[in-house]
Amino acid sequence: MYQVFARKLRPQRFEEIVGQGHVTSVIKNAIEMGRLPHAFIFSGPRGVGKTSAARILAKAINCEKGLSSTPCNACGLCEDITASRAVDVFEIDAASNTSVENIRDLIENARYAPSVARYKTFIIDEVHMLSRSAFNALLKTLEEPPEHVIFIMATTELAKVPLTVLSRCQRYDFRRISVKETMDHLASVAAGEHIDITRDALMIIALQADGSMRDAQGMLEHAAATRSGRIDAAVVEDMLGMVERATMHGLLEAIIKKDVTSVLDSVGKVYQYGHDLLQLYRSLLESFRNMVVLKAGYTGISLPEEEKDFLQGLIAEVPFEELHRMLTVLIHAEGDLKFSSLPKITLETVLLRIISAPSLVDIRQLISRMHSEQAPAPAGRPSPPAAPAVRNKPPLSSLPRSWEGFMTFLKDHDQPMYGMLATVSASDGDQGGVILTCANQFIADQIRKALPEILKKAQAFFPSEIGIQVAVQEAQPQAVRKPRPSEARANAMKSSVVKEVLAEFNGVVRDVKPIE
Ligand SMILES: Nc1ncnc2c1ncn2[C@@H]1O[C@H](COP(=O)(O)OP(=O)(O)OP(=O)(O)O)[C@@H](O)[C@H]1O
Ligand SMILES: [Mg+2]
Numbered sequence: 001m002y003q004v005f006a007r008k009l010r011p012q013r014f015e016e017i018v019g020q021g022h023v024t025s026v027i028k029n030a031i032e033m034g035r036l037p038h039a040f041i042f043s044g045p046r047g048v049g050k051t052s053a054a055r056i057l058a059k060a061i062n063c064e065k066g067l068s069s070t071p072c073n074a075c076g077l078c079e080d081i082t083a084s085r086a087v088d089v090f091e092i093d094a095a096s097n098t099s100v101e102n103i104r105d106l107i108e109n110a111r112y113a114p115s116v117a118r119y120k121t122f123i124i125d126e127v128h129m130l131s132r133s134a135f136n137a138l139l140k141t142l143e144e145p146p147e148h149v150i151f152i153m154a155t156t157e158l159a160k161v162p163l164t165v166l167s168r169c170q171r172y173d174f175r176r177i178s179v180k181e182t183m184d185h186l187a188s189v190a191a192g193e194h195i196d197i198t199r200d201a202l203m204i205i206a207l208q209a210d211g212s213m214r215d216a217q218g219m220l221e222h223a224a225a226t227r228s229g230r231i232d233a234a235v236v237e238d239m240l241g242m243v244e245r246a247t248m249h250g251l252l253e254a255i256i257k258k259d260v261t262s263v264l265d266s267v268g269k270v271y272q273y274g275h276d277l278l279q280l281y282r283s284l285l286e287s288f289r290n291m292v293v294l295k296a297g298y299t300g301i302s303l304p305e306e307e308k309d310f311l312q313g314l315i316a317e318v319p320f321e322e323l324h325r326m327l328t329v330l331i332h333a334e335g336d337l338k339f340s341s342l343p344k345i346t347l348e349t350v351l352l353r354i355i356s357a358p359s360l361v362d363i364r365q366l367i368s369r370m371h372s373e374q375a376p377a378p379a380g381r382p383s384p385p386a387a388p389a390v391r392n393k394p395p396l397s398s399l400p401r402s403w404e405g406f407m408t409f410l411k412d413h414d415q416p417m418y419g420m421l422a423t424v425s426a427s428d429g430d431q432g433g434v435i436l437t438c439a440n441q442f443i444a445d446q447i448r449k450a451l452p453e454i455l456k457k458a459q460a461f462f463p464s465e466i467g468i469q470v471a472v473q474e475a476q477p478q479a480v481r482k483p484r485p486s487e488a489r490a491n492a493m494k495s496s497v498v499k500e501v502l503a504e505f506n507g508v509v510r511d512v513k514p515i516e
């Protein structure tokens, strides 16, 4: 592990702790007002400054120059605390300390006055790991704390600390350090250490560190140790076994633009370089999550401006629903990829599923254009790029006064009637009427029974009176003749694929043509 930076760069003053101003300012205040609790508890994720803050606090209350929120860091006591050798300051790592009995004895010893320091100070790291007997000793002391004792506890798992202990502590929640704060801090560290590193590279480290300054510093240190010259994005990505950001951006762009060739090329490239496809998938998930959140108008997202700008540009023309759908597919498919023995094929399949939907959006547009009685796009050629597809109910006035229009109307206003009529095929009868052909007598009877209701609805929909005849399809051998249009329609309507497409896109069947 790369630990040199962690030790060398450990903050020595509250002001040097990055991103935790909300807690350090309160702690400093308490010290200045002389209102010290007997027990502090610092909770938060790994590597965000809890132990560092605990040490600074120990110095603040024990400094030979007097109680101060800015300890001198130069007196004997301050130096001893920095070096972890102060006799009255006990640092206990509950996670790694195996001799539990000793911890209990140590805590019970609290009642004896400190020998040199102002306070007998116990810094207990990972306090949730204390044994039962140690917790009991701690509780006993916390219930009747001697004047000269202060506990500073730290934990990454607050939920595991007993409530009886928590209720006697002043609690401070440390948080993940933002990408921006991490980048800025790393940049100043790099400058101090004469490390030549690009902003892109810093950004990748900061994103990967996920809020932990210790991890971020470790990655910077590692990069500096493996590379003598300038450290750029590619160096860091290579070091972390990550897919290059440029490749990632290319892949995102290809997905958004529905460019199947580019998508498959990108996946192929990533695979060829031996990158972890699951990690690529996670990055994709994260990027899509960010795009959805940005599209929803949330700007407080923890991303560097460059990255935000890139994503904003990418999604400018894409409707929220579509991004959301893509993200949903990705989330649901994560398990597939994780447990797949053929991850490349699985990944490709998922991505193709994502990008194939937009062409369906085009169909939806096509349908709405047909509704407004315009000529459909020439067959065989893709329609122009999808404008935002809105999945609203078509306004009643825009529906053609045809049987199909009526069905669309029913679909939105009378599902049961729609469901019943969807099982029959309609064809033109005489005098502008409609013949409903049913597949069998049973259905025909049902329709006839419902006819008064149907006519009532139809009267409201059609501008003029419409006659409805109900017929039963005669059983005829189909192979010997071309099916009549009404039969072709009936057959098409039986297909589950057709049903699904109609339901998904709120559509109706205008015409059925046999495949040549
Ligand atoms: N907020 C911060 N500002 C500046 N440096 C930090 C910060 N947090 C962590 N570091 C760096 O990481 C090192 C380790 O931090 P520290 O031990 O304080 O973290 P921690 O929260 O106690 O982590 P853990 O829960 O793993 O013990 C520090 O020595 C310092 O170099
Ligand atoms: Mg710690």
Ligand SMILES: [Zn+2]
Binding pocket: 062, 063, 064, 065, 071, 072, 073, 074, 075, 076, 077, 078, 079
């Ligand atoms: Zn001092």
